[in-house]
Amino acid sequence: MNPTPCVAIGLTLLSQPLLAAEGGFFTDAKASLSARNYYFSRDFSDIVGANQQSKAREWAQGFILDFKSGYTPGTVGVGIDALGVLGIKLDSSPDRVNTGLLPVHGDGRAADEYSRLAPTFKAKVSKTELRVGELQPNLPVLTFSDIRLLPPTYQGVSLSSSELDGLTVQAGHLSGSHLRNEGGDGKMNAMLGHVPQRQVESDAFNYVGGDYAFNGNQTSASLWYGQLQDIYAQGFAGFKHSKPIGDWVLSANLGYFTAREQGDALLGSIDNQAFFSLLTARRGGHSFHAGYQAMYGDSPFPRVFANISPLGNEVPTYEFAYTDERSYQLRYDYNFAAMGIPGLTATVRYITGNNVDTGQGYEGKDRERDIDLGYAVQSGVLKGLGIRVRNAMARSNYRSDINENRLILVYTWQLF
Incomplete structure (x- = not known):
């Protein structure tokens, strides 16, 4: 399978460590790993609607790996970020799924685990940044909602500029989404x-x-x-x-x-x-x-x-x-x-x-x-x-x- 453009760019950058190191690609890089243990219980009464499930109750363990590189030297600095997530079922059953913690299979059972690893290419000129790949926009018209086991993401391109003091302008085009309890996108x-x-x-x-x-x-x-x-x-x-x-x-x-x-x-x-x-x-x-x-x-x-x-x-x-x-x-x-x-x-x-x-x-x-x-x-x-x-x-x-x-x-x- 051919690598995506973001992955190909990232591999090219990583193959030039001396140039990258001089400009801070590695020296300014940051990485963190979060372990999130989540128990969610929601009981329903006076149920309204076609779904008559009386409770949603699950327990899961999540891991979030967040890598952010620095930028290469020059007028245009480039870099690559990566987000990896893994969710593991600890407790669930078909009569209490749909908590938003775990994917649900066609047989009504929650998945034992799900995962995703996705890169983001970034380029920066002065205080203007272009990002292509996996995105987590946090905007009034699309507010980031990390309120379950793992964070959702979107796929697309975004541009952010803060060239004028006090003013931040953003624009973007998103072509797909990765939901908070899924490994794939759609x-x-x-x-x-x-x-x-x-x-x-x-x-x-x-x-x-x-x-x-x-x-x-x-x-x-x-x-x-x-x-x-x-x-x-x-x-x-x-x-x-x-x-x-x-x-x-x-x-x-x-x-x-x-x-x-x-x-x-x-x-x-x-x-x-x-x-x-x-x-x-x-x-x-x-x-x-x-x-x-x-x-x-x-x-x-x-x-x-x-x-x-x-x-x-x-x-x-x-x-x-x-x-x-x-x-x-x-x-x-x-x-x-x-x-x-x-x-x-x-x-x-x-x-x-x-x-x-x-x-x-x-x-x-x-x-x-x-x-x-x-x-x-x-x-x-x-x-x-x-x-x-x-x-x-x-x-x-x-x-x-x-x-x-x-x-x-x-x-x-x-x-x-």
Whole structure:
């Protein structure tokens, strides 16, 4: 089998070690290995929809190898990155699959293991970088969602430039996706609200946009456009601001999305506008948050499956992004470093939504309560170990109720 262009370029670079070493290809290289142990349990009640599975409960071990080279010397510096992932089943059964941790075979059983190794070629001129191959974009119109055992990726080309002070501009064309619980890659699907739209596929996702930070980096504005080819086109405008006042730091995060069908409109008409706001006040170890989010138009919020979005009231269990929904959030975070326990953090969050157009002749309502505890070991032989516990309770009159628990242990080694 002939190597891909990215692999061929990488082999060429590695065959010239003297030139590469002089310019920092090896001297600036970094590599890390993360071991992620993940237990996921989600129990359903008042089940809505064709899938009557009452629980999703699995335990798996993941490994993530992340290599990043430096750049060769010269006006145009080139390099290569590589991402390797391996997932191993520890516990599963056909009656409790589909946690998003493991692939599911046609017989309904989870795979024993799955893996992937993929390179990314990169070239840099001044503060402008071109990347070709395996990509992990983190954009308002395509937000990176590393919330399961292994991270998802995309295949394509991206360009990022920060030549002007405070301004970062990006553009890209993605031709395929590698989902968080798969070893291979394929075409892209959409989600509308919380409902996957697997009946249609798209060959490409295109994006362009930028973020501008000013006022001593206390303020930033964003403008983005994303297009899931032949399904939807989406625009985004965002604004963030923070300001110290005495012992407090006050901040605001505002955003507005608008989306319509695009091209062949494989999912039919799409009409969605979404507004979100999240206000935060921080003092010492305390953070207080209040959020409001509203959907307008005749459709739920569209996104690429199975990504999250930067909507202020979106959480990993419910999205609060169905047709015409209004939702409200109260959240409290505490960093125990203020009490002399660095590395320990806690979050309590409550979100309630109403005014949902269910299409069934009644108003949809939902609510969710989340508790998160996290601890990162600061010193000793276990330094680099992180532990996170999450409990969620979500209730709705138009979708399945959920009780959820997650236990995640991550240990990272810096190889060089």
